Amino acid sequence: ETGVTQTPRHLVMGMTNKKSLKCEQHLGHNAMYWYKQSAKKPLELMFVYNFKEQTENNSVPSRFSPECPNSSHLFLHLHTLQPEDSALYLCASSQAGASASYEQYFGPGTRLTVT
Amino acid sequence: GESVGLHLPTLSVQEGDNSIINCAYSNSASDYFIWYKQESGKGPQFIIDIRSNMDKRQGQRVTVLLNKTVKHLSLQIAATQPGDSAVYFCAENKGDYKLSFGAGTTVTVRA
Numbered sequence: 669e670t671g672v673t674q675t676p677r678h679l680v681m682g683m684t685n686k687k688s689l690k691c692e693q694h695l696g697h698n699a700m701y702w703y704k705q706s707a708k709k710p711l712e713l714m715f716v717y718n719f720k721e722q723t724e725n726n727s728v729p730s731r732f733s734p735e736c737p738n739s740s741h742l743f744l745h746l747h748t749l750q751p752e753d754s755a756l757y758l759c760a761s762s763q764a765g766a767s768a769s770y771e772q773y774f775g776p777g778t779r780l781t782v783t
Numbered sequence: 784g785e786s787v788g789l790h791l792p793t794l795s796v797q798e799g800d801n802s803i804i805n806c807a808y809s810n811s812a813s814d815y816f817i818w819y820k821q822e823s824g825k826g827p828q829f830i831i832d833i834r835s836n837m838d839k840r841q842g843q844r845v846t847v848l849l850n851k852t853v854k855h856l857s858l859q860i861a862a863t864q865p866g867d868s869a870v871y872f873c874a875e876n877k878g879d880y881k882l883s884f885g886a887g888t889t890v891t892v893r894a
Contacts, residue, residue, distance in 0.1 A: 710885055769832070770880060771829050777826050
């Protein structure tokens with residue numbers, strides 16, 4: 669579809685679990701993003717990686733830990749989450765650069781439920 | 784502070800009619816705006832974008848209008864079809880390749 673894949677698509681975890689979300693982009697982009705999407709709220713930017721370097725941490729609690737091993741892969745490590753962290757987590761990528769568009773390409777998201 | 788918002792959270796439209804979705808923004812320095820469509824179970828998908836040096840841009844059945852005087856953005860969908868039922872988001876460029884999104888308008892197409 670969009671060239672950005674996310675796994676798993678659905679995840680149910682307890683508050684004491686540790687899990688990881690994975691994102692992979694096949695578009696040759698150099699920037700990747702994590703967003704949180706909750707019902708009735710705008711998309712919340714969590715983290716930005718530009719050329720594998722984290723350039724934004726939007727006051728996200730430390731129970732969310734991102735990892736970007738290369739420009740094609742992005743992970744979000746989760747531990748000791750709270751029920752209010754239940755949401756759709758979206759990954760996106762874009763091509764940053766002087767002549768690039770600002771368009772971001774989104775994956776299908778991981779629907780996370782914390783019990 | 785900066786914010787992007789949509790005027791109405793929901794819009795119901797008869798199939799075949801034109802749809803207009805509105806968005807207000809507060810940062811007069813924003814130079815780029817984009818509309819996304821999100822269908823159930825999917826991530827947001829690009830519809831159309833516009834830079835601040837333009838007032839209007841047309842795509843296939845969609846038109847985006849930008850009024851910088853009143854900081855207003857709109858998306859017009861011609862001859863709305865059932866497949867147009869989705870949530871529509873506007874977003875503005877925040878700098879450093881980051882976008883700021885509005886809350887979304889849910890469009891429902893009536894047969």
